[in-house]
Amino acid sequence: MKTRTHSLVLVGLLTVLSGCIDFGQEQSGFCQRNPVRCGAQSTGSEDAGSTSDSGTTGGEDAGPTVDGGFVEPQVSAGGGFSVALKADGTVWAWGDNEYGQLGDGTTTERLTQTQMPGLTGVAAVAAGGSHSLALKADGTVWAWGNNGSGQLGDGTNTQRLTPTQVPGLTGVAALAADSRHSLAVKADGTVWAWGNNGSGQLGDGTTTQRLTPTQVPGLTGVIAVAAGTNHSLAVKADGTVWAWGDNEYGQLGDGTTTERLTPTQVPGLTGVAALDAGFAHSLAVKGDGTVWAWGDNGAGQLGDGPLCQGRCRLG
Template sequence: MLKKMIFIFLILLCSIPSKVMFAASSPFIIDAAIGGNISTALDSEGKVWLWGNQFLTPIRKEIPESIIQVAAGGSHVLALSSGGTVWVLGKNMNGQLGLGNTDYVFHDVFTQVPGITGIKKIAASNERSFALDNNGNVWSWGFSSNNLLGHGTGIMTYTSPTQVKDIPSVKQIVSSQNWTYVLTSHEDLLAWGNHSQGYSMYLITDVDTVVSGVSHSFAIKKDHTLWGWGSGYYGELGNSIRVDEPLPILIPAQTNLNQIAAGNASSFIVKSDHTVWSWGLNSIGQLGFGFSDYNLHLSPQIIQNFTGVDRLIAGENNTLAIKLDGTLWTWGRNVMGQLGLGGQISFNQDIMSPTQIIFTTSSIPTSPTPETNCGKTDNPFEIPENCTSPSEEPSNGSSPTEEKGGDFLLLAGFNRYPDFLDIIANITEWVYKAELEITGYLNISNHW
């Protein structure tokens, strides 16, 4: 009896104008960045996601322009639009948002940085922000300790974007905890920071790309050779010895490189077969091997059972990996929820092997459901007359249209109930009451 009632009810439910949510695929991630306490990702639709600090799972934040790149500092995020504008979110105690002031408020809505346009690349670290314009000029703002902003003036705080003077045309900029690197249009590598007043030129040319960790850096040259310099105490340079290198040295036996990344005393490469190799310090499992130890890993070792990786982003003690299928994976330290795993793990639990980040239904901001002109009824079969939304045209019998709603597709033609779960709850309650009225008893074993 109950099964027949449910079947009839589900048929009738199709005619009830209700908003129903259906699961859809996760976003296809194309870019990501790790800050100190906050991380961010960019999907193929130009939408920005962030987590960490006050967000334990990824949440999508709205920006009125399509975004093409993201960057993250200590507790702030930058987003670059296809139109060349820069948008910022997060903390602003040293003017790192570039809004012309300092404050101690977490800005949880993206705001456009005034005064700069025509931007093609962005970078950030700690309490600093950088932008590279279409003419090769570098702009920087935020906290200028150790001349890391490149202005060399002794001024500690820049609250608005300020052009870095007296440097050649630039095509890449990298910001780290102790240094700022720029790659010129002639493939020369320049750097400033570490108390220097001007910039230094490294004795390395024909550079294709450069990355920097906390205390060590790498460059891949046009001939695909790998060069490294900086701290080698934990074996993070990958040359099988524990020696600091003040100047770039050739790192041997590294072939088929797609990408290099550097963290805090740890290093990673993605090879052309899309496997990931890591070396250096593994005290909290940051190398992704599935365990932690205090043995120094002086040469690259493969992360087992982890393939199909397109790009890797290394933070101070945690890592993000974007796979070819657009999924996002993470491992490492999780003291501020910066892994974005939320309910998948305990808060403050470190993860020692790659784990996929799940984008949940609550990640998507949705517009409030408009109030309807319908009255309420305890009977789910009863549909009040003239039940329409004030902002809607009366139904003409056309089929509902699909609207994106984050991890769900909203069938916009259904607007009676605000949530599918509410509908199920109403169905269950009504069927239980009906069975009691018809049979005089409730047999739980018949329900499913």
């Protein structure tokens, strides 16, 4: 039987992305497009969407940028199914559909790409364990599929076979989904969470399930989030990373295995440009192109070579 190992501290992995993406340039470009979310005062000229339907009150970024009616194509992998966003803002899905996570109004498994009817103007997608999310260019969020833990955010536990708008949630700029919970970042840098909260992965200081989006208190200046199975991550505009939820395998990166019900800064990790989360491990890409990982390493998912206990470093 394979021994499960994990790391309680950050592990530097490899410089694989330099030459592919200039993260310094990317971060600079993000701040030029969204200066308010990087700490600057609003000038009234950096709005990336309609403030009337985004919920923002000033000239600040109101949602994802859409140039000429086209968006950046995107794919997202869920639990046995896949979701793709085309450049024209349409959404396509295939694979397992037991809970209606393909959004086509049925529970029929699809072996080829099927367009999601009635869903257009989408700027980003996220696939969870058995539910899906879509962020429209107007800053609204739409959800469908399994809703047993309230992960669709519509105030019910009712399964949805077609996209349903998450009520009261506007001005969203980014989102994430995993097994049974969902996360959204608003253009003002606040984070909102809903669904399963058994390990505190919603970050509201409780373990109470939430059927509607609830703001993560005290967390501001966020530009991106990632959802693990029972933990969550956020990166701020200043490059710091914050984590909360289950920490059995050290996936929060704070040097302990203590569950955290509110966001805790990952110590010693700065200059981060992107992140992601798995079942019980976490990943971050720094602006210099290096990748850092922490948490469960039972299958070598930290990528640091031979399996090790506790503090692991590359040779």
